[in-house]
Amino acid sequence: GQNIDQPTEMTATEGAIVQINCTYQTSGFNGLFWYQQHAGEAPTFLSYNVLDGLEEKGRFSSFLSRSKGYSYLLLKELQMKDSASYLCAVMDSNYQLIWGAGTKLIIKP
Amino acid sequence: IAGITQAPTSQILAAGRRMTLRCTQDMRHNAMYWYRQDLGLGLRLIHYSNTAGTTGKGEVPDGYSVSRANTDDFPLTLASAVPSQTSVYFCASSDGIQGNEQFFGPGTRLTVL
Helix, strand or coil, X not given: CCEEECCCEEEEECCCCEEEEEEEECCCCCCEEEEEECCCCCCEEEEEECCCEEEEEXXXXXXXXXXXXXXXXXXXXXXXXXXXXXXXXXXXXXXXXXXXXXXXXXXXX | CCCEEEECCXXXXXXXXXXXXXXXXCCCCXXXXXXXXXXXCCCEEEEEEXXXXXXXXXXXXXXXXXXXXXXXXXXXEECCCCHHHCEEEEEEEECCCCCCCCEEXXXXXXXXX
């Protein structure tokens, strides 16, 4: 079966760095996405990795290792507005997204 | 319109009633999707359409139907609602299907009693 695993909840301090991990087992792989979802709102796109390595975009970076079925999202210089759920999704061989349940990130001052 | 709109924003529905959730996008995206989001679970794909005139079944299609008569609109119909269809429904679109980000509508919160 297809499976995406990520921690249910994480807590971090304003100004700090946090790493959210995602492991996956899917039928085929056509890229991995990270989305941010604030409570009561729609998911919004953060990053896309299809090749191994690190993609940096401002305060956010995403890493992929296809051989390990592993990705992480790194958030630096945390701000209170980063409190949200972070969703990991893998595009399978049918070009459909398989979604993890999301990691709720709580930022404390 | 800018992006994707969904209607209604929320709805309370009696079991057994028919309901259509509306979705419209103005980005001329070929692909559109319907997901449901339930607490503790990831987004689950209900139906999708890779281009106008075609539709396909996702992970949880039972009890739902869709149509794609044109590029912009992708309505989702519940023929006879049941309480297990209580959920938040998101419509999304993408410009192609290979590695393109999906843009999401604001969602419809549906309660079936």
